[in-house]
Amino acid sequence: MKDELIIQSYRKPYQVLFVEDAPAVLAGEIREGDAVIVDRKVLNLYRQKLEPIIEDHLVMEIEATEDHKSYDGVRPLIQNLIENGFKKNHRLIAIGGGITQDVTAFMASILYRGVNWIFLPTNLLSQCDSCIGSKTSINFGNYKNQIGGFYPPQLILSDPSFLDTLDDREIRSGLGEMAHYFLVESEEAFSRYEQVVEEALERGPALKELIRESLAIKKRMIERDEFDEGPRNVFNYGHSFGHAIEGYTQYEIPHGLAVAFGMDIANAQSVRLGLIDEKLRHRVRSTLCKVWKTVDFPEIEIERYITILRKDKKNVGTDVRVILTRGLGDMYIDRIAVDEGFVSILETCFKEYQEKL
Ligand SMILES: NC(=O)c1ccc[n+]([C@@H]2O[C@H](COP(=O)([O-])OP(=O)(O)OC[C@H]3O[C@@H](n4cnc5c(N)ncnc54)[C@H](O)[C@@H]3O)[C@@H](O)[C@H]2O)c1
Ligand SMILES: [Zn+2]
Incomplete structure (x- = not known):
């Protein structure tokens, strides 16, 4: 039996899959045209493990700071997606913590009136809390979480092995x-x-x-x-x-x-x-x-x-x-x-x- 949690949502039901090897599961799931948004620190720590997902896909690294969770932070990402032929039927794949999640969810909710996205939460706060609940906020200047809505991912892959690199x-x-x-x-x-x-x-x-x-x-x-x-x-x-x-x-x-x-x-x-x-x-x-x-x-x-x-x-x-x-x-x-x-x-x-x- 699958180890999963299904969440009913206004959009459609979505699933949290508890797995031991999320990159392998994701490698089977990812399709041509999908784009990856990944926390730079996580990519550096787990490059080898993430290789099957990042090879042959558009990969955008982001700095997980509140400054980047903003209009200015999102603008070059959207530009990159559009210029590289990202289409409405393609998906965004977020790999990182709450900041990577919010940036990706926000973009997914506005790009082409909404595209699907998948989330691999890599830290404890995102695995135990923010990965479900649909909230998608970015900051406006110094005002935190002022802009956004509710836009859940299609799929969340929760993998405890990513927690090994977190400090106490x-x-x-x-x-x-x-x-x-x-x-x-x-x-x-x-x-x-x-x-x-x-x-x-x-x-x-x-x-x-x-x-x-x-x-x-x-x-x-x-x-x-x-x-x-x-x-x-x-x-x-x-x-x-x-x-x-x-x-x-x-x-x-x-x-x-x-x-x-x-x-x-x-x-x-x-x-x-x-x-x-x-x-x-x-x-x-x-x-x-x-x-x-x-x-x-x-x-x-x-x-x-x-x-x-x-x-x-x-x-x-x-x-x-x-x-x-x-x-x-x-x-x-x-x-x-x-x-x-x-x-x-x-x-x-x-x-x-x-x-x-
Ligand atoms: N959308 C929501 O429902 C929701 C809910 C709660 C919080 N949030 C937002 O999430 C943000 C905070 O979340 P966060 O604490 O996850 O932030 P974060 O994404 O900044 O992650 C915290 C730090 O952990 C690092 N990190 C991530 N995975 C790691 C790993 N496996 N090993 C080592 N380091 C790792 C990141 O690089 C970063 O430095 C805030 O902006 C908050 O507003 C959103
Ligand atoms: Zn909280």
Whole structure:
């Protein structure tokens, strides 16, 4: 039996195939005229393995930076495709992480009113999260993810062997991101995560299992709310507080780790508002701590942090819009005032992260 996940989508169903040798599978799939968009770093690391895909095809290498995920970054790629006879029935093949994914998905969605694309996600964040869900955003100047839509690939080939070249921090970041799926899902799901997170941090077989389970949880939600108009919002749990940490530290704290800290802050605010008890909050924190253990949390000046937090495009008035929790599997959107109580929780949390408590 194929090891796969099928996701229903407004476009058509698409498939994640879990394989041990994605380049070989892709070599059987790729057709004349298809063009490859590949992260330069990944190409340099895996050139030999990728040879069957890149030979005889138009290959465009991209630098995985936020600057390149932009109109200016996309323009020469589109020009190259058109000049080299890329046609509507040809496909784009993306090989890389979230940046390569967003650039390719965005181009696929606009070129000739839409062409098909295939994705080989090569890092943990893209394998456990971004590869499904259809979102396609590029940046506009300094404004992140402002332009795009929903345009899923036809096929995703998820191959854990590409994770071998990731450093420990990226594994931790991926596990931080994955934690939010399990927490939002249920008490049962989070218990499983708790039990295996240490093995996953050591890149044991549990890592593969958690990747699959994260995608299975996300699949169920995107099939209910692909366009993120309601229920899917709960996946922003930890993200408002986390994005502000990423922004403040200029991405020194990577996304998944910022989300892990962000979930802990959301939990602390939930305790303050009487939504959950301390015991639950400590239970979750002790697991998240295992993930962020090696991270040096910087000094954060609260006022500047709050200014960044307020910039979230979903805020209205003086309150901030965040996801809070009434328990495991019970997250919801709320607007809360930035008052003394709110600020005091932030101060305590940041101090504790710095002191590695
Ligand atoms: N479309 C979506 O649904 C979605 C979801 C989440 C994030 N994103 C976007 O994705 C981007 C962040 O994603 P990301 O962290 O995957 O970024 P990324 O593509 O920049 O990858 C991170 C780094 O890992 C390197 N890398 C990739 N595979 C590797 C491998 N196998 N070995 C060694 N290094 C490897 C890349 O070269 C890069 O330096 C952001 O722009 C974010 O907005 C999109
Ligand atoms: Zn995230």
